[in-house]
Amino acid sequence: MAFGVYVHIPYCIQRCTYCDFATYEQSKILPPDQYVELLFKEIRQKHRYYTPQSLDTLYFGGGTPSLIPAPLIVSIIKELGRYGFTTRPDTEITIEINPATINEDKLKMYLDHGVNRFSVGAQTFDDRLLKMVHREHSAKQTLETLDLLRAHNLNFSFDILFALPSQTVAGLKNDVKIAIEQGAKHISPYCLTVPDGHPLSKGRPLDDEQVEMFDIIADELTAKGFKQYEISNFALPGFESRHNMLYWVDEPYWGLGLSAHSYSLESAWGTRYWNINSINEYQKQILAFDGQEFDSPAKHLPAAQHEVLEMHQALTDFCHTSMRLMRGLSQEKLSKKFPPEISSKVQTLLNGLIKKNWVQYDNEHWSLTRDGLVLSNKVFQELTFLPEDI
Ligand SMILES: C[S@@+](CC[C@H](N)C(=O)[O-])C[C@H]1O[C@@H](n2cnc3c(N)ncnc32)[C@H](O)[C@@H]1O
Numbered sequence: 001m002a003f004g005v006y007v008h009i010p011y012c013i014q015r016c017t018y019c020d021f022a023t024y025e026q027s028k029i030l031p032p033d034q035y036v037e038l039l040f041k042e043i044r045q046k047h048r049y050y051t052p053q054s055l056d057t058l059y060f061g062g063g064t065p066s067l068i069p070a071p072l073i074v075s076i077i078k079e080l081g082r083y084g085f086t087t088r089p090d091t092e093i094t095i096e097i098n099p100a101t102i103n104e105d106k107l108k109m110y111l112d113h114g115v116n117r118f119s120v121g122a123q124t125f126d127d128r129l130l131k132m133v134h135r136e137h138s139a140k141q142t143l144e145t146l147d148l149l150r151a152h153n154l155n156f157s158f159d160i161l162f163a164l165p166s167q168t169v170a171g172l173k174n175d176v177k178i179a180i181e182q183g184a185k186h187i188s189p190y191c192l193t194v195p196d197g198h199p200l201s202k203g204r205p206l207d208d209e210q211v212e213m214f215d216i217i218a219d220e221l222t223a224k225g226f227k228q229y230e231i232s233n234f235a236l237p238g239f240e241s242r243h244n245m246l247y248w249v250d251e252p253y254w255g256l257g258l259s260a261h262s263y264s265l266e267s268a269w270g271t272r273y274w275n276i277n278s279i280n281e282y283q284k285q286i287l288a289f290d291g292q293e294f295d296s297p298a299k300h301l302p303a304a305q306h307e308v309l310e311m312h313q314a315l316t317d318f319c320h321t322s323m324r325l326m327r328g329l330s331q332e333k334l335s336k337k338f339p340p341e342i343s344s345k346v347q348t349l350l351n352g353l354i355k356k357n358w359v360q361y362d363n364e365h366w367s368l369t370r371d372g373l374v375l376s377n378k379v380f381q382e383l384t385f386l387p388e389d390i
């Protein structure tokens with residue numbers, strides 16, 4: 001069983017217009033060293049939830065982890081190690097970096113402490129669009145950041161945003177072309193998601209065009225040897241994100257920091273728990289338990305912040321996360337995890353979706369077809385279970 005840690009770093013240079021993540025403009029939140037102190041306290045309070053073990057993955061996400069001083073990132077790696085959550089040479093250690101937020105010194109410090117994967121928020125190489133969504137960097141600065149990573153022969157991934165207002169198919173093709181030329185080993189294309197009425201909801205490509213845009217990305221990447229392994233993720237063989245895989249293959253992870261979510265296997269069907277997403281409330285909560293240690297979320301966190309899953313919830317999660325992967329839902333895993341009558345009920349449901357051409361079966365896995373990918377929300381709806389369903 002693999003195990004990984006996620007650390008949320010909620011600092012940004014600016015707030016991008018579309019962003020809904022728990023993150024703050026750096027001047028509007030406590031200084032990063034004080035935030036990292038809170039993380040240390042949180043580690044102390046929760047380390048007994050898990051058996052100490054070397055980590056398979058460690059992921060610094062945000063926000064903009066590359067914005068805070070690199071010694072703080074290193075100090076978090078060391079603090080986890082002090083409690084027995086050590087890293088090994090083969091631990092995948094990822095940090096999200098925004099263009100123009102790292103330099104040679106920062107990079108050296110990351111590398112000296114085992115960081116071996118860089119997720120670059122490129123978004124687009126079109127300066128007009130970057131400006132429109134209030135990104136601070138230019139395409140030129142993204143390319144400079146990539147020069148730095150390439151000079152050290154590093155493994156990096158790109159996030160690409162598509163279906164932005166006024167974005168054209170030709171513009172998107174150009175983004176994908178540059179991303180491939182720049183040597184990314186992993187690309188995550190995200191379709192812009194904003195609520196109705198949001199300033200960026202106007203002038204966007206229509207639904208059909210959005211599907212066309214995704215197809216173009218998929219075709220271009222596939223032609224260059226990338227494989228789509230998850231709904232929003234493509235990688236060259238061997239460069240899939242091991243950390244994100246934890247989320248999709250029902251393995252435990254420990255999330256630290258503002259708004260971070262965690263999953264442990266301590267109860268029959270698993271336990272989820274999560275942190276508040278207001279920094280003041282998070283700080284209050286951590287300070288309220290300062291110096292204490294707990295061995296489970298149930299004995300520590302308010303009811304609104306943890307959930308001991310029931311079978312119908314575990315089944316829903318299992319179906320949704322498995323079907324996000326292109327390899328799909330494994331019959332063997334389904335039958336191992338759930339009682340026979342439940343497993344056969346799900347199999348009947350999935351076989352029904354084959355008739356709609358949303359799902360295909362290869363004698364072991366059910367996976368999304370091309371139509372199922374486009375209509376994945378409907379597939380997930382069909383695979384959502386209530387207590388009375390099982
Ligand atoms: C948590 S963000 C952090 C990455 C980094 N701070 C950045 O912005 O480059 C991870 C990714 O989520 C994607 N994202 C954020 N808001 C989104 C939205 N409203 N719709 C679609 N994708 C979004 C972006 O592509 C972003 O790179």
Ligand code: SF4
Pocket residue numbers: 011012013014015016019020021023062063064098121
């Ligand atoms: S830099 Fe990234 S995390 Fe920060 S506001 Fe922009 S999209 Fe959100």
